[in-house]
Amino acid sequence: MKNLEELRNIKERALQRRKLAGEGARARIVVAMGTTGIAAGARDTMTAILAELEKRGIGDVIVTQTGGGGLSTYEPVVQIQIGDSELVTYGNLDATRVPALIESHIINGQPVTDWLVK
Amino acid sequence: MAYRANILISSEAPGADAVQAAFLSKVQDLQLEDEVQVLATTALMGAATQGIEALVYPEGTRYVNLTPADAATIVEEHLYKGRPVQRLAYVEPKVTPLPPPNTKEVRVVLGNVGKINPFDIEDYIAEDGYMALAKVLTEMTPDQVVEEMKKSGLRGRGGAGFPAYMKWTLARNSPNKPKFLICNGDEGDPGAFMNRSVLEGDPHSVIEGMAIAAYVVGAEQGYFYVRAEYPIAIRTLRVAIEQAREYGFLGQNIFGSGFNFDLEIRMGAGAFVCGEETALMRSIEGKRGMPSTRPPFPAASGLWGKPSNINNVETYANTAKILLKGGEWFSSVGTEKSKGTKTFAIAGKVKRTGLIEVPLGLTLREVVYDVGGGILNDKKFKAVQTGGPMGGCIPEQFLDMPVDYESLASVGSIMGSGGFVIMDEDTCMVDIARFFMDFVQDESCGKCVPCRVGTRRMLEILNDICEGRGQPGDIERLEELGKSIMRGSLCGLGQGAPNPVLSTIKYFRHEYEAHIYEKKCPAKVCRALIEYKVNPETCIGCTRCARNCPVNAISGKPKEAHYIDPSICIRCGICSQVCPVNAISVE
Amino acid sequence: MNELALQAIIQHYRTSEEGLVEILREASRQAGYLTPEHLAFIAKALHLPQSQVHSVASFYSLISLKPLGRHVVRFCQDAPCHVVGGRAVWEAVQAALGIGVGETTPDGRWSLLTTSCIGACSVGPVMMVDDDIHGNLTPESVRDILARYDKIGGAA
Numbered sequence: 001m002k003n004l005e006e007l008r009n010i011k012e013r014a015l016q017r018r019k020l021a022g023e024g025a026r027a028r029i030v031v032a033m034g035t036t037g038i039a040a041g042a043r044d045t046m047t048a049i050l051a052e053l054e055k056r057g058i059g060d061v062i063v064t065q066t067g068g069g070g071l072s073t074y075e076p077v078v079q080i081q082i083g084d085s086e087l088v089t090y091g092n093l094d095a096t097r098v099p100a101l102i103e104s105h106i107i108n109g110q111p112v113t114d115w116l117v118k
Numbered sequence: 119m120a121y122r123a124n125i126l127i128s129s130e131a132p133g134a135d136a137v138q139a140a141f142l143s144k145v146q147d148l149q150l151e152d153e154v155q156v157l158a159t160t161a162l163m164g165a166a167t168q169g170i171e172a173l174v175y176p177e178g179t180r181y182v183n184l185t186p187a188d189a190a191t192i193v194e195e196h197l198y199k200g201r202p203v204q205r206l207a208y209v210e211p212k213v214t215p216l217p218p219p220n221t222k223e224v225r226v227v228l229g230n231v232g233k234i235n236p237f238d239i240e241d242y243i244a245e246d247g248y249m250a251l252a253k254v255l256t257e258m259t260p261d262q263v264v265e266e267m268k269k270s271g272l273r274g275r276g277g278a279g280f281p282a283y284m285k286w287t288l289a290r291n292s293p294n295k296p297k298f299l300i301c302n303g304d305e306g307d308p309g310a311f312m313n314r315s316v317l318e319g320d321p322h323s324v325i326e327g328m329a330i331a332a333y334v335v336g337a338e339q340g341y342f343y344v345r346a347e348y349p350i351a352i353r354t355l356r357v358a359i360e361q362a363r364e365y366g367f368l369g370q371n372i373f374g375s376g377f378n379f380d381l382e383i384r385m386g387a388g389a390f391v392c393g394e395e396t397a398l399m400r401s402i403e404g405k406r407g408m409p410s411t412r413p414p415f416p417a418a419s420g421l422w423g424k425p426s427n428i429n430n431v432e433t434y435a436n437t438a439k440i441l442l443k444g445g446e447w448f449s450s451v452g453t454e455k456s457k458g459t460k461t462f463a464i465a466g467k468v469k470r471t472g473l474i475e476v477p478l479g480l481t482l483r484e485v486v487y488d489v490g491g492g493i494l495n496d497k498k499f500k501a502v503q504t505g506g507p508m509g510g511c512i513p514e515q516f517l518d519m520p521v522d523y524e525s526l527a528s529v530g531s532i533m534g535s536g537g538f539v540i541m542d543e544d545t546c547m548v549d550i551a552r553f554f555m556d557f558v559q560d561e562s563c564g565k566c567v568p569c570r571v572g573t574r575r576m577l578e579i580l581n582d583i584c585e586g587r588g589q590p591g592d593i594e595r596l597e598e599l600g601k602s603i604m605r606g607s608l609c610g611l612g613q614g615a616p617n618p619v620l621s622t623i624k625y626f627r628h629e630y631e632a633h634i635y636e637k638k639c640p641a642k643v644c645r646a647l648i649e650y651k652v653n654p655e656t657c658i659g660c661t662r663c664a665r666n667c668p669v670n671a672i673s674g675k676p677k678e679a680h681y682i683d684p685s686i687c688i689r690c691g692i693c694s695q696v697c698p699v700n701a702i703s704v705e
Numbered sequence: 706m707n708e709l710a711l712q713a714i715i716q717h718y719r720t721s722e723e724g725l726v727e728i729l730r731e732a733s734r735q736a737g738y739l740t741p742e743h744l745a746f747i748a749k750a751l752h753l754p755q756s757q758v759h760s761v762a763s764f765y766s767l768i769s770l771k772p773l774g775r776h777v778v779r780f781c782q783d784a785p786c787h788v789v790g791g792r793a794v795w796e797a798v799q800a801a802l803g804i805g806v807g808e809t810t811p812d813g814r815w816s817l818l819t820t821s822c823i824g825a826c827s828v829g830p831v832m833m834v835d836d837d838i839h840g841n842l843t844p845e846s847v848r849d850i851l852a853r854y855d856k857i858g859g860a861a
Contacts, residue, residue, distance in 0.1 A: 001366030002374050004252045007243065010365075014244035032232055034318040035350050036311070036472075039825045039840030067319020067354075069232015070473035072827030075840075077232075204845040308783030311824035346730060346767050347823050349836060387730040388767030390821055404725035406764040465785040465826035472827045503784065537826070539785045553784040561821065563764075690796070 020062070020083060027061045027106055030087070032077040034068025040075035041094050048095035049078075052102045061106060074117050080105050091117035122153040123197055126173040129158035137170050140186035144193035154197050171208075180208040200662045200696050222488055224451060226459045227312075227435045228475045231319030236354050239361040242322040248367050250438035251326050255375040258441075260290060260334040267437070269445025271457030276302055276393075276430035277505070277534045277610070279456075279523045282437075285427055288417035289335045292425035299337040299379075300402070300421065300428040301328055303344035303351070304386055304393040307506025308557060309537030312461035313431035315473050317344065317351035320435070321358035325381065327434030329367065330441060332379045335427045340379060343398050345386040355383060390561035394609045395420075395428045397563065408563045409609035430535070432461060451477035456522035460533075466503075466540035467494045476521075483517040486540055497542040501625070505534030507554045507561075508614025510621030511547065530621045532614065546643035547626040548633055552580040554618035558611060569612030572603040576619060586646040588634035593623060642704045645689040649705050654679035656701035663693035663702065706736035708746060715750050722753060725761055729768045738769040766821070774809045776854050778802070779820035779833040786829035790843075794830045797844035801851055803858045814855045 001007060020028060031037070031046045046065070053061055071077050074091025078101070081087045088111055093101065097115065104110045127138045141156045169183035174192065179202045181192060188206050196202050225231075234241040242248070254263055267283035274280045289297060301324060305313040316324060328340050342359075344352050359381050362368045370378045384402050392398045392407040399421045401407035420426025436458065440448045449457040456478040462485060465471050469491030476489065482502060486492070493499050501511040510531030512519075519525050523533050541550065559573040576599050579592050600616030607613050623630060632638045639647040652663070652672075659677040664670075671687040674680030682693065682702075694702035714731050718724035728747060733739050739762060748758040762768045780795055799805055802815050809816040825831045828840030832847075839850050851857050 001248075001252075001372060004256060004373070007248060007252050010240060011243050011246070011249075014240035017240065018244060030235075033350075034315055035348070035823070035838055036315075036825050036828045036840065038350065039828050039831055039838040064235050065237070066233060067231045067236050068315050068473070069319070070228060070315070070475075071232075071470075072472035073470045075828060205849055305824065306821060308822035309785040309826050310822075311826060314824040347820065385727055385730065386767075387726050387765035388821070389765050401726055402723075404722040404727075404761070406761055463826065465829060466788045507784075537785075539788060539826070541788055545788055550784055550788070553782075553787050557783060557821070691793075 020081070023062065025060045025062045026083065028081040028087075029061060029063045029106075030079040030081075031063070031065050032068050032071075032075065032079075033065040036068045036072045037075045037077060040072075042076040044095040045076045045078060045093055045098060048098035049102070052098050053106075056102065056107070058102075058106065071117060077117070080111070082106075082109060089117045090115045121155040123155070124175045125154065125156045125192075125197075126175070127156070127158050128171045131170045134158070134170050136186050137172070137184050137189050140189035141172070141193060144190040145197070148193060148198050150193070150197060154193075174202070177202060181206045182208040199665055200660075200698070201666065222476055222480060222484060223474055224459050224477055225475045226439050226448070227316060227323070227432055227461055228319075228473065229439070230323065231315055231473075234320065236319055236321055237357050239322060239358065239365055242320070246442060247322055247438075248326055248365075250441040251329050251367060252373055254330050254333060254441055255373040255377055260336075263330065263334050263441065264290070266441060266445045270436075270440045270448040271445075271452070272433065272436055272440060272448065273456065273523065274429055275432035275436070275460065275535070277532065279533060282429060282433055285417060285429065286331060286334045288415070289337075289425050289427040292418050294418075294425050295336075296339065296424055297335055297337040298421045298424055298426040299328055299332040299335060299340040300395075300399070300416075300426055301340070301342045301434055302393065302395065302398055302428055302430040303342060303348075304398060305348075305431070305535060306345060306390040306393050306561075307508075307535050307537050308554075309463060309465050309503070309539045310506055310535040311463045312473055312536055314348050314351050316431050316435050316461075317348070318354050321351075321355045322362065323435045323438055324355075324431050325358060325362050325367070327437030328381065329372070329379050330437050331427060331429065331434065333377055335425075337427065338378050338380070340381040341402055341421070342381055342383045343386065343392070343402060344383060345392075346388060347386075352383065352385060359383065389563070390557075391563045391609070391611055394611060397609070398428070399426065406563075408565050409611075411608060432535075453479035453520060453522045455524055460521075460536055462521075462536045462538050464490050464538050464540065466538075467497065467542040467545070468492065468540045469494055478522045479520045481518050481520055482512065485521060485538065486517070490538075490540065493540070493542050497544065500541045500543050500545055501547065501622075503531075503539040503541065503550070503554075503618065504537070505532035505614075505617075506537050507557045508532060508610060508617055509534050509537075510617045511541075511550070511625065512621075513625040530617070530624060532617070544641055544643070546584075546639055546641035547622040547629045548580065548583055548639075549641075549643050551619045551622045552577070552584055555580055555615070558615040562611065562615070566607045566609075566612055568603045568606035569608075569615060572599050572606075573612075573615050575599055576603075576616065580619070583630065583633045584639075584644045584646070586633075586637050586644075588630075588637075590634065592634055593627065593630050596620075597623060648689060649684050650682050650687055650689060650691070650693060651703055651705055652680050652682055653701045653703060656699055658699055658701070660698060662696050662698065666692050666696045668692065706732065706743065710735065711743060711746055712750070715747065720751060722751060725751060725753070725758065726765065729758070729762050730765065733762075733768045737773050738771055772809065773818075774816035775814050776835055777816045777818060777833075778851070779818050779823075781821075781823055781825075781829065781831050782819040783822045783826075785822070785826035786831060789829050791830040793844045794832075794842045794847060797847045798832065798851075801848045801857050810858060812856075812858070815851075815857070 078090045078093040079087045172181045272282045392401045394409045397407040397409040416426040461475045555577045559577045562569045564570045600620045657679040664672040671683045718727045748755040830842045831840045
């Protein structure tokens with residue numbers, strides 16, 4: 001890292017990358033994968049999400065991870081963003097809920113309101 | 119005659135016949151055909167099919183994906199012994215009541231946690247990551263950084279609360295060379311997990327803070343000491359350090375300033391005392407992690423006898439934000455002596471457990487009820503334990519006290535790293551004190567006799583009290599021992615070890631007295647002091663308790679009142695769980 | 706663990722006193738436990754007296770000098786987990802494995818240890834099975850979790 005200019009350029013690039021359209025993706029799914037999340041089953045949730053997308057042949061969804069944001073009671077926690085809309089947060093999203101979640105929110109664009117943590 | 123129970127089986131699924139046959143044959147085997155009816159139905163369940171399903175009434179338990187062998191198990195366990203088979207039952211996805219938005223939180227340290235991808239340095243840079251380091255290295259002198267830190271009022275978040283700028287200044291002014299920078303990530307207090315969350319969720323914020331501190335202190339080599347019990351934090355941090363090197367935030371001539379700094383991770387090996395700074399440095403050196411006398415302080419003689427600055431994860435994680443937004447911005451929240459925000463780990467009997475960050479000075483009540491959502495199952499609040507095993511238990515009368523370093527100390531507890539364990543009316547305070555004493559007894563490094571032997575003696579007395587062998591004078595002995603241990607120990611572990619006991623004696627002396635003089639445990643936790651009894655008026659003689667008792671302590675004829683033999687009973691409580699008419703009580 | 710594997714661990718860290726804690730911990734993790742031969746080998750490689758190596762090895766709880774089973778359960782027995790029902794879960798784990806704390810099953814499959822806080826108090830009670838952390842435990846759920854790893858004996 002040579003100077004501030006270089007850092008600013010990286011920041012611009014990183015902000016651009018966050019826009020889904022630029023990446024050719026329709027949605028982003030973020031799983032909280034801190035220790036508490038994993039202890040509550042987040043790894044199974046992550047595996048189920050990847051398997052479900054694969055099964056349905058969905059290739060334009062970015063699946064990524066983050067740390068535990070503090071909502072331990074609600075782990076596993078999954079966040080979904082469609083297009084440029086706001087991220088919404090789901091709680092107690094265990095692997096059994098994944099197929100219904102993908103079907104409803106990713107495919108039909110309808111958040112599953114019962115599972116949201118607001 | 120009416121059946122006691124009904125089993126409904128989904129007859130349409132392939133293989134349902136065999137499962138139905140298995141239900142029937144097991145019912146006959148156990149001679150339950152007069153009590154239990156097996157029915158097939160096509161009208162079952164919702165849209166989501168789960169293989170062969172069965173509903174058992176009157177409980178309405180839904181079993182899914184059944185095989186004939188499962189059917190036999192269900193009849194034997196659920197219908198004969200009266201305990202539903204959790205393993206086979208369909209668990210309705212838990213619909214959580216939506217918590218109201220928590221307006222009391224102000225996130226500085228946790229700002230990026232749960233938001234960015236910790237494995238992608240650019241995600242951190244997108245949130246102005248490493249901008250503070252750039253500013254410091256290109257525009258500020260070390261003295262200006264110190265000045266800004268002083269304005270912020272940031273105090274060490276590891277427990278003692280020593281102002282960060284003072285520590286840095288001491289190490290900076292120390293003449294000896296080379297100097298080292300250390301991050302204490304040996305978070306071991308039971309009930310504290312904020313450092314782990316920061317390392318797992320935003321590792322670069324800590325690396326950036328360390329680089330800034332190193333610039334001030336004049337260190338070129340840093341050590342990150344993380345306990346081995348945090349494998350995910352270590353993996354995250356390892357990737358972060360590699361990426362920071364790759365992008366040139368660590369290494370030679372950072373931002374063209376001529377400043378060099380690099381970092382190494384050192385994993386602990388399971389010793390709580392290594393969270394003490396002098397013990398931690400011995401552990402980095404490859405030795406037994408035993409504390410040593412201070413002075414000399416690490417700033418003068420630390421790692422390998424060289425000047426070292428040591429702060430914890432949260433302290434460093436605050437640093438970059440302070441330098442970017444200014445010390446005044448940070449000190450605009452908090453109390454007069456406790457500035458800024460603090461993370462708290464909330465565990466125990468509250469509705470919402472987890473991690474929060476609030477301005478210092480919020481009241482305990484706000485933390486327990488507004489942020490934590492109140493006590494689980496709306497039970498009564500009894501105490502909150504703050505500061506980990508060297509902290510104390512704070513009773514209800516202090517709920518409106520502000521949470522800051524001085525207030526907590528004034529009621530006999532400490533801030534510690536910020537763990538809050540919340541306890542309700544069902545918690546026995548003697549039992550809890552015993553648990554903490556068991557912890558420190560186990561973790562005492564053994565160097566100081568008062569700590570090594572004293573904690574063991576205290577634990578023995580507490581064990582006696584909980585097991586019904588308490589004697590008059592035990593409370594006084596605990597107090598006397600506690601005070602001697604605090605006076606005669608070298609490090610914070612021994613000096614704080616008696617705190618949970620002393621604070622519970624102070625505020626819950628009546629519970630100790632009930633254990634010792636009445637041989638009763640008011641919270642009905644200590645097994646030697648409780649007795650399970652069958653109420654003969656209520657008991658219907660269903661024999662369920664006798665059949666489920668693991669030690670055959672229950673006798674009685676069918677349809678007659680049963681009796682629990684206290685000399686055989688192990689107080690496991692299974693009988694009261696399986697009793698259909700709540701005829702079993704604890705006294 | 707053979708000398709080659711041990712040598713690799715020593716090389717990975719460093720061949721001086723500074724690396725001792727990490728070498729011992731990593732070797733113990735890989736081998737399950739350390740024998741007197743392991744300790745002697747490490748002492749020689751690091752040019753340290755055997756007494757020093759032993760004194761460090763016996764200080765840290767994650768360095769084992771006793772044989773352990775194929776799978777190691779580390780149950781958190783600290784106050785936060787205890788407050789939220791840890792005792793009943795702890796009894797269920799002991800019943801499921803048929804052993805008490807510090808013991809190994811006769812078939813060598815399981816060892817049961819306690820651990821100090823693993824920082825997942827908000828999803829307690831918790832335990833570690835090998836390197837995996839399991840939270841929100843109930844007396845009913847532990848048998849299923851353990852059975853995912855290996856056969857369990859013990860009374861139902």
